[in-house]
Structure formats: structure tokens, C-alpha cells
Amino acid sequence: DGGITQSPKYLFRKEGQNVTLSCEQNLNHDAMYWYRQDPGQGLRLIYYSQIVNDFQKGDIAEGYSVSREKKESFPLTVTSAQKNPTAFYLCASSIRGANYGYTFGSGTRLTVV
Amino acid sequence: AQKVTQAQTEISVVEKEDVTLDCVYETRDTTYYLFWYKQPPSGELVFLIRRNSFDEQNEISGRYSWNFQKSTSSFNFTITASQVVDSAVYFCALSEGTGGGADGLTFGKGTHLIIQP
Numbered sequence: 001d002g003g004i005t006q007s008p009k010y011l012f013r014k015e016g017q018n019v020t021l022s023c024e025q026n027l028n029h030d031a032m033y034w035y036r037q038d039p040g041q042g043l044r045l046i047y048y049s050q051i052v053n054d055f056q057k058g059d060i061a062e063g064y065s066v067s068r069e070k071k072e073s074f075p076l077t078v079t080s081a082q083k084n085p086t087a088f089y090l091c092a093s094s095i096r097g098a099n100y101g102y103t104f105g106s107g108t109r110l111t112v113v
Numbered sequence: 114a115q116k117v118t119q120a121q122t123e124i125s126v127v128e129k130e131d132v133t134l135d136c137v138y139e140t141r142d143t144t145y146y147l148f149w150y151k152q153p154p155s156g157e158l159v160f161l162i163r164r165n166s167f168d169e170q171n172e173i174s175g176r177y178s179w180n181f182q183k184s185t186s187s188f189n190f191t192i193t194a195s196q197v198v199d200s201a202v203y204f205c206a207l208s209e210g211t212g213g214g215a216d217g218l219t220f221g222k223g224t225h226l227i228i229q230p
Contacts, residue, residue, distance in 0.1 A: 033217050040122070042204065042222035050215060058217065088156065098214030099146045104158040 002027045006091050006105035012113050013078070013085065021076045021108045023091035029103070030096050032074035036060060037088040037107075046089075049074055050097070078110065086112050115140045117207050119221035126195055127229050134190045134224045136205030142166075144210030147181065147188045148218065152202040161203075164188065166210070192226075200228045 004025045013019045025032065031050050035043040045058030049068040063082025068074055074093075078085045088109050092102035116139040126132050138147065149161040162172060164181055172179045176193045192199055205221045208214035 031215075035220075040222060043218075043220040045217050045219075048217050090156075090158065092158075094214075098208040098216070098218045099210060100214070101146075101148055101160055101163050102158075102218060103160070104150075106155065106157040109156075 004105035006108050011108055011110045016080045018077055018079050021089055023074045024072055025093045029093035031094040033092045034076045035090045085110055115207050115209055115219045117205050117219055117221035119205055119224050121224045123225040125227040129194050131193050132195050134203050136188045138186050138207045140209055142209040146208040148206040149190050150204045195228045197228050197230050
């Protein structure tokens, strides 16, 4: 079955460390997105990519980095520059753009210890 | 800039009651798309409906119905005869049509719906 796989489901990070969250899709979607969810804050856009080797910053990109070397993969790195990284991270994809709606992954819960 | 407001942070009803979740949006585009997603406790968002700005027909899908009113910039969601399995966080979202929605969806902050048995 086609879908989006996010791993790991739970991730613990020590302060000062970089961590990378994986997002893989086999839907042949062009566009991929990363969102951050905090309690009571809804979903906020971190980065998005419309095509391979191209990506744009969203509303809260500071302290994060991404790459899009393959159509299927859009990993998110949470760097030590992100001051408050504890959150639930959701990856999504869309066949072309957001007008078509998203398919979401099951999320990664990142906790700083 | 686009904006989505879900004023109801949390709603609690008893099973079998009808419940309406409100969504108000702001956009400068004449072409746009509205969505509702459900987030159960497992965390993954599930697509419920997509509606474009030129289609104001209300839609019904089983116990779910949606009321789209451009005059009030609202896209409300009603669950009839609610069930415990409807308990979840529900998000309303907006995509502006320009550029095919290249900038991504803008989400409201969500409404936590609790259905008590």
C-alpha cells in the first residue's frame, strides 16, 4: 500500500545535539512538507519542497534544515540552534501542491532530555 | 495573508448529540481550497473533505456534513448523532489557489472534540 513512513516514532535528544527525522513516501507525490505541532498551536509549516533538489522555508524554519535529493525522501534535521525542539513533527506529501490536499505520516515525537 | 480561525478550543458532548465545529477563514484570493482533517489519539491526520471556493454546495457524508458560506467566510463541520469514535482533534485548513497552493496549507489551531459515553 502507498503511504508516508516517518521514523522513528519517538526520539530523544540531548541538548546541543543534532537529530534527523526521516520521511519517506511511495505515492509518487511531487510536493513534501514538514510541520511542527505544539499543544494548542495547531500545525506550523517548517519547510516544503515542490521538486527534487529544491525547497523553501516555511513560517518557522529557524533551527531546522532539510534536503530533497530523491523524490521519495525529505529528511528534517533539528539542529542545536533550535531552542525549543520538543514537539510532534508531521511530514506530509501532495501530488503537486497543497490545493490537492495532503497525505500525512504518523508523526515523530521529539523530546529533549 | 491567509488565516484560519477555529474559536472552539475544546467541545465536550454526550454520545448521540449533534455537534458543530466552527471554522472561519481569511484570504485575498478568489480561488482557494478548504479542508477538514481529523487527528485521532494515534496522531496521524486523516483527510475528511476538500472544497473549492466556487462550490458552495453543502456536502453530506454519512453522519458528517459541511456548510460552506462565502458570505461569512465560514466552513463549518457538523457531526450528527455523535459517537465515542468521533473523539479527536479536528483541523480546518486553507490553501490559496494562486500557484497551485505552492506555499502549503494553513491550519487552524484545532478543536478537541470529546464524546462522552
